[in-house]
Structure formats: structure tokens, C-alpha cells
Amino acid sequence: MQNKLQELTEKIYNEGLTKGTEEASQLVNKAKEDASKIIADAKKHAEQIVAQAKKESEDLKKNVETEIGISAKQVVSALKVDISKLIETKVIQAPLIDALKDTEFIKMIIETAIKNWNPSSTDQIALNVLVPAANEKELKEYLSTKVMATLNQKFEIVPDKNIRYGFKIGPKDGSYFISFSDKDFENLFREYMRPRIIEMLFGGK
Structure with missing residues (x-):
């Protein structure tokens, strides 16, 4: 009786040990699988993340290069205009004035x-000639004596404070003026x- 009880006890112990060992092994294997999956997912x-960061970096680089290129072209274009204006002022404005x-x-x-x-036309056309106020007297004296005597035109010299240099001419009714x-x-x-x-400075571009 004692032997049977001992055998039964050993059997239960061994079965429990075996089952426990198997379950422990399964848990270990599952943990390894889970760990491998976690590592793979993390990788x-x-x-x-690295690929996205690289793409964003490349996109940023392209955008910066594009912006720099556009800005450089704008600077060059503005510089050309400024230089042209300076030359125009020197060549045109001062001699013209x-x-x-x-x-x-x-x-x-x-x-x-x-x-x-x-x-x-043989018809007389009444004209107004708008001139700078400073030149009114001299121009009126000259034109009234010379031009009126030789031309089939009636005109009046009118001072205009808005004209610095030059003149405007048009019909006396004021319908239009040529400046x-x-x-x-x-x-x-x-x-x-x-x-x-x-073209002379920049090859036409």
C-alpha cells in the first residue's frame, strides 16, 4: 500500500513537472516569438522613419536650391534694371532737360x-499751347509775331503750372491735348x- 501511494505520488509529481516544463518551454518560445516580432516591427x-526623414531632407534641399535660384535670378534681373536706369538717366535725362x-x-x-x-485744311483751327509759366512771356512774344503772321492757325499761349519743361498743344475747346x-x-x-x-551691357538678356 505504501509503495503504491509512493508510486502515485511520484507519478503525479513527474506529470506535473513535465507539464510545468512544457508550459514553461511554451512560454519561453512565445516570449521569444513576441520579442522577435517586436524587434522586427521596431526595426x-x-x-x-529614416526613409521619411531622408525624403523630407531631400525635398527641403530641393526647395532651398529652387528658392536660391529664383532669388538669384530676381537679384540679377533687378540689378540689370537698376544699371540700365542709371545709364538712361546719365544718357537721356540730363541732356534732355x-x-x-x-x-x-x-x-x-x-x-x-x-x-x-x-x-x-484751309480752315483755321483755334489752338491752345500750354507752356511752363516761366517761359510764357518769351514764347508768346516770339510766336505771336512770327507764327501768326505766316500760318493759317489761331492759337493762344497759356501758362500751366503743372508743366516743368516742354509744352502741350490741342484744340481750344480742350477736347484733347498732345503732350x-x-x-x-x-x-x-x-x-x-x-x-x-x-543688349550692350548684358548681351540682350
Whole structure:
């Protein structure tokens, strides 16, 4: 009886030990599998983070290079314009102002404008010639004595405080005026000369 009890006890012990060992082994194996999966997932996630960071870095680099390129082109373009303006001012503005300050030159231009206002018509056209206030008296005396005596045109010299240099001419009714002010001549010369200045300085680009 004693032997059977001991055998039964040993059997239960051995079975329990075996079962416990198997369960422990299963737990260890599962833990290893879980650990491997966690490591693999972590590695994959880390690789994704690195790849994303690399892509963002490359995109940022491209954007910066693009911005630098655009900014450089804008700076060069602005520089070309500034240099052209400086040359235009030197070549155009100062000599132009000097010419328009010359009353004899203005007399000649006004006389030509009046003569060619409507050369094909025999009808008299009343004109207003707007001039700088400082030149009114001299221009009026000259044009009234010379031009009125030789041309089939009626005109009046009118001072205009808004005109610094040059003049404006148009019908007496004020329906329109053709301007020959310093700004008009300057814009005309700039339009003609700017492409040539840029071409000389920068090869046309």
C-alpha cells in the first residue's frame, strides 16, 4: 500500500513537472516569438522613419536650391534694371532737360507742331499751347509775331503750372491735348534706348 501511494505520488509529481516544463518551454518560445516580432516591427518602423526623414531632407534641399535660384535670378534681373536706369538717366535725362530748358529749341518745336497741326485744311483751327509759366512771356512774344503772321492757325499761349519743361498743344475747346513734356520725351527715349542699353551691357538678356 505504501509503495503504491509512493508510486502515485511520484507519478503525479513527474506529470506535473513535465507539464510545468512544457508550459514553461511554451512560454519561453512565445516570449521569444513576441520579442522577435517586436524587434522586427521596431526595426521596420525605424527604417520608415529614416526613409521619411531622408525624403523630407531631400525635398527641403530641393526647395532651398529652387528658392536660391529664383532669388538669384530676381537679384540679377533687378540689378540689370537698376544699371540700365542709371545709364538712361546719365544718357537721356540730363541732356534732355538741358534741351527743354533751351527756349530757342522749344520755340522751334512749338512752331513745327503748329505748322503741322492740320496742313491739308484751309480752315483755321483755334489752338491752345500750354507752356511752363516761366517761359510764357518769351514764347508768346516770339510766336505771336512770327507764327501768326505766316500760318493759317489761331492759337493762344497759356501758362500751366503743372508743366516743368516742354509744352502741350490741342484744340481750344480742350477736347484733347498732345503732350510734349519732359516726361513724354523721356519715356519715348527710354522705350527706344532701354533694349539697346540692356543688349550692350548684358548681351540682350
